Amino acid sequence: MSDNLPLLASAILVWLPDCQRPDIRSFDPSKLQPPPHPNPEAFWVLHEAITHAVETHHLAVEKAHDKVPWVKVGDRIMGPEEILRIYKGMGNLKGFASHA
Numbered sequence: 001m002s003d004n005l006p007l008l009a010s011a012i013l014v015w016l017p018d019c020q021r022p023d024i025r026s027f028d029p030s031k032l033q034p035p036p037h038p039n040p041e042a043f044w045v046l047h048e049a050i051t052h053a054v055e056t057h058h059l060a061v062e063k064a065h066d067k068v069p070w071v072k073v074g075d076r077i078m079g080p081e082e083i084l085r086i087y088k089g090m091g092n093l094k095g096f097a098s099h100a
Contacts, residue, residue: 005086009074011049014040015067021079027072046073047090054087 012027025031027040043049053069057080068080078086
């Protein structure tokens with residue numbers, strides 16, 4: 001996987017209109033965005049945020065969803081294309097327990 005991403009680090013997922021780019025304030029839990037809810041949404045581990053973003057986005061596309069996922073981990077903000085590329089390179093982590 002590129003850039004040695006910390007798949008066990010916590011992450012925040014936000015859904016924004018396709019034409020909108022996020023800034024650091026977009027990921028502030030006190031700044032709720034329109035659906036899907038919750039938006040933004042915190043995840044204990046990055047790989048769960050990425051999996052949720054990709055799988056939800058694919059379902060949403062079929063329903064003419066007009067928003068795309070953005071994930072923040074640490075100081076890094078990942079856009080839809082990077083999220084998809086990381087998802088494809090993660091392998092099967094669905095059986096991975098994120099907490100004890």
